[in-house]
Amino acid sequence: MQPETIIYPFAALVGQEEMKKGLLLNAVNPKLSGILIRGEKGTAKSTAVRALAALLPEIEVVADCPFSCDPADITTMCSSCRHRLEAGEELPRTRRRMRVVDLPVSATEDRVVGTLDIERAIKKGEKHFEPGVLAQANRGILYVDEVNLLDDHVVDVLLDSAAMGVNTVEREGVSFTHPANFILVGTMNPEEGELRPQLLDRFGLCVNITGILDPGERVEIIKRRVAFEEDPEGFIARWEGEQEKLRRQILTAIEILPQVEMPEEILYLIAKIAIEMGVDGHRADLVMMKAARTMAALDGRTEVIPGDVYAIVNLALLHRMRRQPFQEMHVDQAKLREVLAQ
């Protein structure tokens, strides 16, 4: 395991543009409810996620809070921090990098949502909540490798929390609520089986990735990786300029996102795409709207243009296309071009 500080720079990743785009969009706008990355092993999925966390600006947290509450924002605080603040206590502050929390495939529901501290309960007759992975992931990134191998109901809980920003635990007479705002990144290898359509639908974006076939790019990947492994500090220092540029772009995007305007004709474009491409339900429309706005913000604009929609349409539609049972997942690019050309 490498020490925390030595992480491959996001800006130095070669290729996989769709995945990087999807990750950046989620970093700017967590309301996109996550991204599902489908693809083979060894395609820099996990590297990219960790790199993203290192790229994002540090956050200020309440030092001793299990939920990493933001000391400056009382509306998103957990109950204990809020009580302390209301009691006039000064909350201890600290700054740290955004966390990437890994959820192992073997995770049980208890570990995810948190559980009742049985020993304390039984000995003292008190109900005490033991926070789980969702608590740790608050204000960070929750990375679920092989999400299709998780138990269905664990995935359910995850997606529920991701959508609501809140984790509600109700078991054995305990009822506890805490903030759970996180960027959900799931990966899967489709050969191991699919996710249920409902669960798929609730990931905001989805991307299929394959190994890079261009020899030039492959060589570049090897070179950079070797350079990084030989001299990590030097490599990171060389890329710091690029990283900083990207970081500023994200920060600006976060700032201007609320002001981004959505012209009427773009909404019609989105509706047309959804109808003509035959997607189920209306989530695709909403995601396309949000993603297009975020795309505009990333580009530093406060008005959405059709190009923003084109840029995100594959990310939003891939997992929402209506298909025959057992058919493979894909977006018909020819049809898409036809729709867009109309």
Added chain:
Amino acid sequence: MLTYKRFIYPFTAIIGQEKMQKGLILNAINPRLGGILIRGEKGTAKSTAVRALAALLPEIEVVAGCPYNCDPEDYNRLCLNCREKLGRGERLPRARRRVPVIDLPISATEDRLVGSLDFEYAIKHGRPRFEPGILARANRGIIYVDEVNLLDDHLVDVLLDAAAMGVNIVEREGISYTHPAEFILVGTMNPEEGELRPQLLDRFGLCVQIEGVHDPGQRVEIIKRRGAFEADPLRFLTQWAGEEERLREKILTARQILPRVTIREELLALIARLCVETCTAGHRADIIMTVTARTIAALAGREEVTEADVQEAAELVLPHRVREAPAPPPEQSQPPETREEPPQQEENPESTPEQAEAPPEQPRENDGQESGEEPHGEEHKGEPEEGENSPAPPQGQDVVFAVGQPFAVRRITHGRDRILRKGSGRRSRTRTATRAGRYVRATAWLQNNDLAFDATLRAAAPHQVYREKNGMAIAIEKEDFRSKVREKRIGNFLLFVVDASGSMGAQQRMVETKGAILSLLLDAYQKRDKIGLVAFKGKTAEVLLPPTNSVEMGYKLLQELPTGGRTPLAAGLLKAYDIIKTHFYKDPNLDPLLILISDGRANVSIGEDKPLLEARRVAEIIHNDARIKTLVVDVEKDGLVTFGLARELAAALGAEYYRIDELKAGTLVQVVREMQGSGAVAKLKEIC
């Protein structure tokens, strides 16, 4: 504690789902409608609508502080506490509250649903007390189950019991308690994920089928409203407060009118006729249709039911109750689902002369089946004509047959054992290592942090005399801990061993066989099974698909599977046995089911023995391995000559034996028909 106030999207701001909205409003007016089932694709505002309904419901009067929301006016339905209070001569304090809408998550445990022992109270005060569960909170309210078709069977049983009696009877964990539990059941489901049990289906008074909106203008409006709501929920809610209030008043008015609404005799006759003609089971449909029609009239502000009201009611009440007409007369040799597909002629014209000669029949009505791209089947009447004389494709030439019509598969499960398994799925019962599932008994071995409070308290009881109590009523030490042993359904590993030899090509057997395998695959998907695929033909057997969860891969390979050559049955079985054995190393708790699909006519051997004898030997080896269960699907058809070889092989394997048409489950009910263009609505138009 801080509760994160969730803003709920207003009911009246939902666009384009009028039928669902109407169904929900009708339930809000009249709780006797018995709830509603919403079937439809994902992302069509199903959950949004149900949550939004809660905000619209009128307030009810309850006994203040009663966990069961007792009605102070209704002595007969009071809970035990309230009765006791009245008995002591106390007055019941009153309060008004919204009708409760309670979510039942599909991962809920049985304790959460029915209630359990309040351990905190028990430890502090040394007395057992019942801690109410979801059924208690939902009394006089609504229970909402998202994806109700995925609910565990044992929870469904509990729900059905309570719904039928209006009472929740708890006999568990050393407590025995009864409380009123009258609730409206609202469920949503996506039919792709499997159907509901008919008993549960019948519990829902109404049923609507919904889909996304196709009009661009409406879609844009949906995006805009949702966007506005998410950007500033408070402002959005204020904007819609007027609309909401108007609808709330309309519901209240309708409630007042409802008792006065009358229905003419001839309309009652119409209702009865509708129910008879659509072959609904029992009389619930008649009753609910009448109540629904009256409620519709009340909503429209009328005191008299019209024919249009009945028609509208029928569309809500009948769809999930329509049954297939009684079985066709015996002359018709095959039920419609077994239709064979015409082969892909261009690939292999010579193998199917009888197809080419047969006069093309009218394509049948393609009822309730979505895959429009598959060619319509032609009905085969003259079974014997196309008997054994239809030539098999020439040896050595492989043919790829189309996949036949899928059908619902009968229930295939395993026996139970005591091994703990992790995972989810819906096929066999198993002891589970996770905390989901039904609590069957307690054990002294603490695992999963899944404490059985009742057993723990019992274990601690004898030691109370000499233990230090620290202010508690009961002192519990670590050695008293007991945990729950739970049982639930999980998926299995299904290994398909498919005969792809030339003899399977005769009479389009392969088409039907592929149809059967597809049906089993669909079933495997819904039950979350792991699958594998072995095919044998020519001289060898081949592992086409190593064990995986990807049913999609299975389907793809099935489509491409060629047929031709001789029948190395023994090789196929041996290969399958190898796969299962290796898989046992990876996962010793594996619960494999080997499914052999063949006519049993082995004609190639691996070694010196006669092929048939060799196959039987391998079969016996597999039989001797008690861990493996087997199922033989015989594809031999009744013709002039039948050999019954597959049946003999099944005996050697100790396998369950089905003929291909016995696999079908859908003999009596095709559970819910697609509403558009078929079933209830069409019939209704005809009659009215």
